[in-house]
Amino acid sequence: MTNSEPFDAMNLFDLADELRDRVSQGETVTEATLEEISVDYSLPISDVYASLAMCPEVSLSTGYPTTVKVCVGRCQFSGGAGLLRGLLELRKAKDYKIGVLPTPCLDRCDDAPVMSSQGKSGSYCHPKVDMAGLEELIEAIM
């Protein structure tokens, strides 16, 4: 069962500062960078991803044909945090070749948890994502 608690704001601020510092020093932020920061701070990788939503100046290029954006703005209090954690766990377990990007809002605030996807099959918004159907949903958009 994935933890659905919202993220710790102080952790996200620290992680966002770390990301900004790296970018200001000319570093390109990759998924490996996020893994490294997770280890350095002894915090879950989902926290590091979530902090990206606080750093519009930091771009994460995954290179995958399909990218999923998960709202961790206000939606994190209504399942968005659990959705991001669950999606990252599922991607790792299934070795899905999809990019995962957090975002502060997808303009569907009454439909949390919400995510959007862009890929070969088109661009979609996925409101009220049901964790039980997440695997099927991801396989349909890849």
Ligand code: FES
């Ligand atoms: S805060 Fe999540 S869609 Fe707006």
